[in-house]
Amino acid sequence: MKALILVGGFGTRLRPLTLTVPKPLVDFANKPMILHQIEALVQAGVTDIVLAVNYKPEVMVAVLKKYEEKFGITITFSVEEVPLGTAGPLALARDILGKDDSPFFVLNADVTCEYPFEKMRDFHLSHGGEGTILATTVDEPSNYGVVVVHPNTTMIDRFVEKPVEYVGNRINAGIYIFSPSILNRIELRPTSIEKEIFPRIAKDRLLHTFDLEGYWMDVGQPKDFLTGTSLYLSSLAKRKPEMLVPASVDFVNGGNVLVHPTAKIGKGCKIGPNVTIGANAIVGDGVCLQRCVLMDGTHIKDHAWVKNSIVGWHSSVGRWARLDGITVLGDDVHIADEIYVNGASVLPHKSISANVCEPGIVM
Ligand code: GDD
Ligand code: MG
Numbered sequence: 001m002k003a004l005i006l007v008g009g010f011g012t013r014l015r016p017l018t019l020t021v022p023k024p025l026v027d028f029a030n031k032p033m034i035l036h037q038i039e040a041l042v043q044a045g046v047t048d049i050v051l052a053v054n055y056k057p058e059v060m061v062a063v064l065k066k067y068e069e070k071f072g073i074t075i076t077f078s079v080e081e082v083p084l085g086t087a088g089p090l091a092l093a094r095d096i097l098g099k100d101d102s103p104f105f106v107l108n109a110d111v112t113c114e115y116p117f118e119k120m121r122d123f124h125l126s127h128g129g130e131g132t133i134l135a136t137t138v139d140e141p142s143n144y145g146v147v148v149v150h151p152n153t154t155m156i157d158r159f160v161e162k163p164v165e166y167v168g169n170r171i172n173a174g175i176y177i178f179s180p181s182i183l184n185r186i187e188l189r190p191t192s193i194e195k196e197i198f199p200r201i202a203k204d205r206l207l208h209t210f211d212l213e214g215y216w217m218d219v220g221q222p223k224d225f226l227t228g229t230s231l232y233l234s235s236l237a238k239r240k241p242e243m244l245v246p247a248s249v250d251f252v253n254g255g256n257v258l259v260h261p262t263a264k265i266g267k268g269c270k271i272g273p274n275v276t277i278g279a280n281a282i283v284g285d286g287v288c289l290q291r292c293v294l295m296d297g298t299h300i301k302d303h304a305w306v307k308n309s310i311v312g313w314h315s316s317v318g319r320w321a322r323l324d325g326i327t328v329l330g331d332d333v334h335i336a337d338e339i340y341v342n343g344a345s346v347l348p349h350k351s352i353s354a355n356v357c358e359p360g361i362v363m
Contacts, residue, residue, distance in 0.1 A: 001046045001121070003105035004093055005037060008054035008083055011110075013221040016330030016347050017312055022056045024109040025063055027295055028219060029232050030260055030278055032063060034109050041105065042071045044117035049073060050096055052089030054080040087193035090178075091186045098180045106193075108174030110220040112228045113212055114235060115175065123210050124177045127154065130206035131182060133198075134175040136216040144218075145172035145194045147209050156207040159198035170209070173216050222310060222328045222345075229293055230274040233258060253290075263294075266302065284319070292323075301337070312348070325359060 011023030018026065024034035034051075041049060053060055057079045068075050078093045090097060090106065097104050103124055105117060116134070124132040133156065135147050146167050148158040160167050172194065185197055201207040215235055217228035233256040236243055245257045251265055254273035259265065263277045266285035274291045277283065281294045284302035292306045299316040300306060306317060309327040317323060318337035325343035329335070333346045336353040343359030346352060356362060 001044070001102060001104070002048040002050070002097055002099075003041050003046045003107065004050040004052055004078075004090060004097060005034060005107045005109050006052050006086055006089060007034065007060065007109045008052060008080065008089070010055055011220065014225065016328060016345055017310070019348055020313065020331040022060060023220065025060065026225075027278060027293075028112065028225070029229060029236070029258055029276055033112075033219065034064070035067070036112065037107055037109065037115065038064075038067060038071070038073075038075075040115040040117060041107075042073060044115075044121070046105065046117070047073050048076075048096060050076045050078050050093045052078050052080065052084075052093065054083045083190060084188075085190045085192045087186050087191035087197045088189055090183060090193075091188040091191075094183050098183045101180060103177050103179050106176045106178060108218070111174040111216065111218050112232055113173065113175075113216040114214050114239075116210075116212065117177075120175075120177050120210050124179075124208075127208050129155075129179075129208050130201050130204075131176060131178045131198075132208050132210050133159075134173040134212050135170050135209040136173045136212045137169050138171055139169065141166070141169045141171050145198070146170065147172060149209055154208045154210070155205055156198075156202045156209055159194065159202050159207070161192070161194040173212055174218065222326050225310065226274075226291060226293070226308060226326070229276055230256070230291060233274055233276070260296075278313075 007024045011018035014023050025032045061077055145161045146163050147156050147170050148168050150157045215231040219225045219228035245252050245259050247255050251269040251271045253270045257272040257275045259277045260279040262279045263281040265283045268285055269287045271289045275289045276293045278294055278296040281298045283300045286303040287300050288305045290307045293310045295313040297314040298311045301319040303320045304317045305322045307324045309323040312329045313331045315329045315333040317335045320338045321335050322340045327341050327344050329346045330348035332349045334351040340355045342357050344356045344362050346362045
């Protein structure tokens, strides 16, 4: 089976992390976001993966090429000269996606859930249409594509991208399976699959929706990245509790704590719930961590307090310092001792030695 992952775009909403690596390579629960998807595709029997890239392809190749051998798959980097949107990349990869009659998956790279690829494929083959869109429900649908079905069916009547007026709360989860005939509808030019292609397939009554069970999140911005991480850790606690630190360990407070085996934790810490600690991180004594992500190589010094925040690669937080309010430290940021930072996005390679009390960008 084949799949294409849309990994273009500049990931601006996930800055400052995406100033250092492209969005699909930002670590999510201690591995590149896109690797979760590649592993799930491999599990479902996919052997041919196209990565549709338009930004920093070299970085992506360097990190991901090695997984070809590891998983026994082919990864093709399909590089766009101009951004082709969410449909154009399918036309660019026509030779691979259309090489046989079997359907192929298409994924947005920034969504996390328990990927139901095998069930989607069975469902897609059973209805005989041209496309199946994975759907979930959200409270605030205006930031997503909304699907409206014909009453009592799975057939999509209307697809409305980022609706201004309320049309429903069942949304496009950003994961599809298509029959190769969809390629006849797509030209090699910048095209939005959501705005230009889906409405036409729906009009031909060939587009269906498949309901996702369980959690879902688009993790393309810091607030949602933290929520998505919490949801992922809760799901991991049910599926593979051995991956998390057991609640009986004295620093664990409330569960759902993922610590890389190479990280070092000091004495008297209070960690959790919903905390991820990356490779080679050092956490000092008496540190308090809640609902936060520490990337690889970070150093949280004694008695610091980090809550609702993301600490980027190789950054440090001083003794008795305090981060909160969706603070995001880019790569190699240093917060001095006893400093308070609330809601700041701090650009890479910056040192902070005065309190930052108001949300904003620190350059
Ligand atoms: N190759 C390539 N080229 N990829 C692109 C391009 C491009 O020009 N533009 C965007 N992408 C990729 C992004 O990297 C991402 O993986 C995916 O296409 C979707 O783009 P986003 O920018 O994340 O879109 P969104 O989050 O606003 O909306 C999309 O996702 C929602 C679910 O999270 C839409 O598909 C919505 O309908 C959907 O509900
Ligand atoms: Mg997105």
